[in-house]
Amino acid sequence: MGFDGRAALVSGGGSGIGAATAHLLAERGAAVGVADIDATAASAVAAEITAAGGKAASTPCDIRDAASVATAVKSISDSLGGIDVLVQSAGIVKYGTVVDTPESDWDAVLETNVKGLYLLAKHCVPVMRERGGGAIVSVSSAQAFASQPLVASYTASKAALVALTKTLAIDHGPDHIRVNCVAPGSVRTAMLEDSARQFAGGDTEKAFADWGNQHLIGRVIEPREVATAIAFLASADASAITGTTLLVDGGLTARLAV
Numbered sequence: 677m678g679f680d681g682r683a684a685l686v687s688g689g690g691s692g693i694g695a696a697t698a699h700l701l702a703e704r705g706a707a708v709g710v711a712d713i714d715a716t717a718a719s720a721v722a723a724e725i726t727a728a729g730g731k732a733a734s735t736p737c738d739i740r741d742a743a744s745v746a747t748a749v750k751s752i753s754d755s756l757g758g759i760d761v762l763v764q765s766a767g768i769v770k771y772g773t774v775v776d777t778p779e780s781d782w783d784a785v786l787e788t789n790v791k792g793l794y795l796l797a798k799h800c801v802p803v804m805r806e807r808g809g810g811a812i813v814s815v816s817s818a819q820a821f822a823s824q825p826l827v828a829s830y831t832a833s834k835a836a837l838v839a840l841t842k843t844l845a846i847d848h849g850p851d852h853i854r855v856n857c858v859a860p861g862s863v864r865t866a867m868l869e870d871s872a873r874q875f876a877g878g879d880t881e882k883a884f885a886d887w888g889n890q891h892l893i894g895r896v897i898e899p900r901e902v903a904t905a906i907a908f909l910a911s912a913d914a915s916a917i918t919g920t921t922l923l924v925d926g927g928l929t930a931r932l933a934v
Contacts, residue, residue: 679706679911683756685749686710687739687796688766690717692865693815696899697763697906698722702730704907706761709752711737713766731756739766739792740784749799758807761910762800764793764814769830769867771874782829789833793840797855801848809852811910814841815902816859818925834859838921845919854918856909861925862887862896892927 684701688694690712702708702725710725712718715736722734733755737748753759767789770781793814804810817834819827837857845855862868862884869880876883888895905924908914923929 679704679761679907681705682760683707683752683758684709684761684763684910685752685759685796685800686763686765687737687792688712688764688815689734690714690721692765692867693860693863693899693902693906694763694765695721696903697765698732699725699728700900700903700907701761701763701910702728702732707731707733707756709756709759710734711739711748711752713738739764739795740787742795745792745795746799749796749803753803759800759803760807760810762796762804762810762812763906763910764796764812765906766792767815767833767867769827769871771826771830772828773826774828777829785829785833786836789830790836790840793837797844801851801853804853805851810854811914812844812853812855813906813909814857815906816841816857816921818859818861818923818929820859820921821923822929841921842919849918854909854914856914856917856919857921858902858905858909859921859923859925860897860902861891861928863902864896864898868896888926890928890931891925892930895926897924897926 684706686698689698689710710718710722718734722732725732735748735751738744816837819831820834823831841857872880872883
């Protein structure tokens, strides 16, 4: 699953799954563009990759904003000589039913989690087309398939990514661009830590242990484990895979709750 001579843009690359993916792609030979709304975090990850002997560039990017995305894609394409792989891992969660979710929260989640992929693909596909093709991988969630209380906006956005993945794959298959997504379970990230503080009284490790026990592997998933699946889908080893979603959920959705 080597990426020698290929350039990748990773949104949400400043932390969590995005940072793990940026590091892994760089280790496997890719030149990596790290994009994040937190410019300092993106720069830090790019610096870590460079210090380890890899090639990286960073850019601030608000994936909800068309001008910001256009600027970021151009910056990374110019710095790295093109873009062959797009990984859309940036995402947010807001909790509530449809009744008590403020419209502003609903819009923030859908704009980040769904519009973000739309804008990134809109600007990356032409660049990939010029290079003869490429691969797009986004991060959905197991909650696209089996939900829970109080995640109306989040689960809607993650299910939308599954559907958008299919139509992107159909539309851009003739461009030799494969499009897939991964659907993780609970992953040890800052976002899950925030959830622990909100719902488990701040005892992060106890919450992680409790939530991990809902997975057949008996623990929460590490960001690197999701990054490995993303790297596979973006690689030539997955050359016959497009328009699909790979569950990386530790068996979470395999078991019927009783």
